[in-house]
Amino acid sequence: xxxxxxxxGVLDAPGAYRDALADTIARDGLVVxxxxxxxxxxxxxxxxxxxxRAVPSLEWSRLTERLPTLVVSDSRxxxxxxxxxxxxxxDYVIEPLRxxxxxxxxxxxxxxxxxxxxxRAHDRERLAQLNEHLEELNESLETHLGMLRLDQQAGGQxxxxxxxxxxxxxxxxxxxxxxxxxxxxxxxxxxFQRFDERFTLFYFADVSGHGASSAFVTVLxxxxxxxxxxxxxxxxxxxxxxxxxxxxNRELLDTSIGKHATLFVGVIDHHDQTLHYSLGxxxxxxxxxxxxxxxxxPGEGMPVGLFPNVTYPCLQYDLPAxxxxxxxxxxxxxCLPGETLDARLQELERRIVSCTTLVQLRDGLALSxxxxxxxxxxxxxxxxxxxxxxxxxxxFTDDHE
Numbered sequence: 001x002x003x004x005x006x007x008x009g010v011l012d013a014p015g016a017y018r019d020a021l022a023d024t025i026a027r028d029g030l031v032v033x034x035x036x037x038x039x040x041x042x043x044x045x046x047x048x049x050x051x052x053r054a055v056p057s058l059e060w061s062r063l064t065e066r067l068p069t070l071v072v073s074d075s076r077x078x079x080x081x082x083x084x085x086x087x088x089x090x091d092y093v094i095e096p097l098r099x100x101x102x103x104x105x106x107x108x109x110x111x112x113x114x115x116x117x118x119x120r121a122h123d124r125e126r127l128a129q130l131n132e133h134l135e136e137l138n139e140s141l142e143t144h145l146g147m148l149r150l151d152q153q154a155g156g157q158x159x160x161x162x163x164x165x166x167x168x169x170x171x172x173x174x175x176x177x178x179x180x181x182x183x184x185x186x187x188x189x190x191x192f193q194r195f196d197e198r199f200t201l202f203y204f205a206d207v208s209g210h211g212a213s214s215a216f217v218t219v220l221x222x223x224x225x226x227x228x229x230x231x232x233x234x235x236x237x238x239x240x241x242x243x244x245x246x247x248x249n250r251e252l253l254d255t256s257i258g259k260h261a262t263l264f265v266g267v268i269d270h271h272d273q274t275l276h277y278s279l280g281x282x283x284x285x286x287x288x289x290x291x292x293x294x295x296x297x298p299g300e301g302m303p304v305g306l307f308p309n310v311t312y313p314c315l316q317y318d319l320p321a322x323x324x325x326x327x328x329x330x331x332x333x334x335c336l337p338g339e340t341l342d343a344r345l346q347e348l349e350r351r352i353v354s355c356t357t358l359v360q361l362r363d364g365l366a367l368s369x370x371x372x373x374x375x376x377x378x379x380x381x382x383x384x385x386x387x388x389x390x391x392x393x394x395x396f397t398d399d400h401e
Contacts, residue, residue, distance in 0.1 A: 007044055008030050008045075008046065008048070009032075009033055009035060009045045010032055010033070011051070012051040012053075013036060024103060024104075025049060030104065036054075038059065038066070046068070046114075047070060048063070048070070049071075050063065051071075052078050053078075060084055060089065068114040070092065070107060071089050072094075091106060155212065155215060156181065156184040156215075159219070162189075162218075164192045168192060169397065170192070170194040170200045171200050171270040172395050173395035173397075174395065176357075177190055177358070179387070180389070181387050182384040182386055182387050185212050186214070186389070187218065188218070188387045189222065190203065190391050191222065195232070195234065199267055199269060201229060203221075203244075203264060204263070204286075204389075205263045205264075206331075207221075207261045209259070210386060214387075217257070224247070237269060238267075239314055240265075242278040242314045245278050245312040248261075248305075249310050260303045260306045261303065262281045263279065264277065265278055265279070270396075273321070274316060275318075275325075278312045279312075279315075280304040286327050287325070288319075288325050288326075294349050297315075319395070323395060325392070325393040327391040327393075331389070332348065333348070334384070335365040335388065361392075
């Protein structure tokens, strides 16, 4: 027996007719085995050709459940054939010995259709298994995403606790700020601290990127600046901002985390009403408004954390009696109209000049308060393309500390 060819069973009573039917089927090289009962068929039988008279009416269902079946009969009016059709056997040949070629074609076609149905059933089973596996993976992914979301929310709460009190007045200078991270954690950070009766220090940072990795850098920044502030003896305030930027530049390079930042560091001398400052690629540039006129604080510096051995400028500006110093992260530019960077910077300056409070500028930028990152709650509402932070220092007034 050729194992490479499908085995065709012929089910009928022994005799010359069954032998002739088996010979007719075998003419195209098909492998044929003639049997008298269904139980005599081997397990590897691909299809059975059954004479209508050979199967009791109650056995048709069991036969069709086991094997693809082709019925043959000598007459269309054969009652046994009609019984087979009633149970669903619609493939049949009348007078098969006269229509041998048709019989063989139907056998091959039935085998091919059964093979395709088996493949489809296998594919459906495999697809069901894949779907079940995907559902398990999705459930696991949702669980991990939920845990990550909770971690990020907790990190956001901790990050906000590191910020200074809002609308705090030190030495006649009031600090107001507004922060909106694009996700849960922000790459923007700021601080405003009193050193003694004469000096107040502040800084404004925008770390490259946003999210967890950038937020970790802001925590490092807070820790380092607090330590350096505690080590300062109050001398040479004009050199302090540049020295801090140079030290932070080395720290970021040594960590090898691939993050850099733009920074503005300032020391306010309340006695002389002077601002000592240094900056590292701050954009937009800080704008100082006095008597409805905006002045861009002069000076340039390299980003912090990109290049070794960078020297940062030591700069000074005499503060007028009444001023508003605005610092914004570059995320603010995404909220402004304009096709070019210069157009957006000019639009920002125009709006800053017309605003006396931070709330006015924020509302003018169409930033929803639901995006605000404050101590009481997290970030809700529309997702921003980048972190947005605005800091406003205004003075000089009575100290309400």
